[in-house]
Amino acid sequence: MRKSVLVIIASISRRSGGISSALDLIEAFNILGYKVNVGVAKYPPSIYRFYNSNFLKLALSKIKFLDNRLVKNPFKSRIRSVYSIFNFGKISEDDFNKYDYVIDISVLNERLVSNFRNDVNTIFVKNHAGSVESYKKSFSNNEEESKKSYLESFKSYDRILFQSKTQSLECISEFNELEGKQIVIEPSCEEESVLRSQFSSPPYLKNKDKINLVNVGSLQKRKGQVLSVRLLHELIKSDIKCELHLVGGIIDENYLTQINKVSEDLGVAKFLFVHGHKDNYLDYMAHSDIILQTSYSEGVSRILREAMLMEKPIATFSISGTNDLLDNDCAILATPFVVEDLANKIKAALKDNNKLNNLKQNALNEYKNNNSRTAYYKNILSTFK
Structure with a gap:
């Protein structure tokens, strides 16, 4: 008999890679036969109220979810079996005790978890989305304060869920007090949607005489679009x-x-197209010649996983998280944040079609071995047992 799981999440949306991976995990639990409840948290964080089914029905009727299609009637879809949303005010022991696992997608207060942890049989798991360094900076830019806050945030939990083996080791190396708590589940992606996108029409006026570089990610400094x-x-x-x-x-x-100013200063503004948020971002990727990512930090990027499955050439920096997915046999990898190095390696790859084809095939093989749905499900079953 499969275990029971409560996943507490801040929102239901595919716009964030971290939340999207959490939704993948919820769906996988359901498919694998776990008893799953999902709480969508409403702030303030001292009291966690969970949206009732009427709110959920309204929300799901207006957003794109799971397979990127509009859900017209969520209670006639597969989502119905995934979600059991319920109401309660202040959390009590009984709310947690009926679950084998509570997975917190960065919602719960660590003091609340600490108060309940010794009184219930539940295993509390905190999701760790992204690198240790970026997670620390989310607390403070002061090194000492950020380390203290990071440790406080995670030490109350029984387990810490990573998507990256490298980032799990980084955590142990810097915070030996947390050793033994780490679990790693390498993420997959919505494979049906990714494969379907390859039959789409170009979503932009595609110039076949030019190399189309596509960078997918929210416009913010961490993503490094400059x-x-x-x-x-x-x-x-x-x-x-x-x-x-x-x-x-x-x-x-x-x-x-800043992006627009730099493009104008460098004289390349007419070759830059800023499309904004697109629900059909996979179609943009499907019609690219190279998937480009120049982030300063990433977890285990959903965009790169999708590019691997699409068999698209990938050009990016060799950074934590990315290195769990790709090596020099799978992608055009450059010294972190050195634009000239990345440019030189792209130029070399464009002169060698055999190399580009090998990169694409090797990346696909890596995906199948480590990130396919089959591998993903197997990892979940061995971890939550």
């Missing part, structure tokens, strides 16, 4: 005809202003 613009300039300077398409919601208006 570096992509600088890369575009380096390639054009070397007489490579190319265009850059940025696809992602605008998180930071000031950063968008």
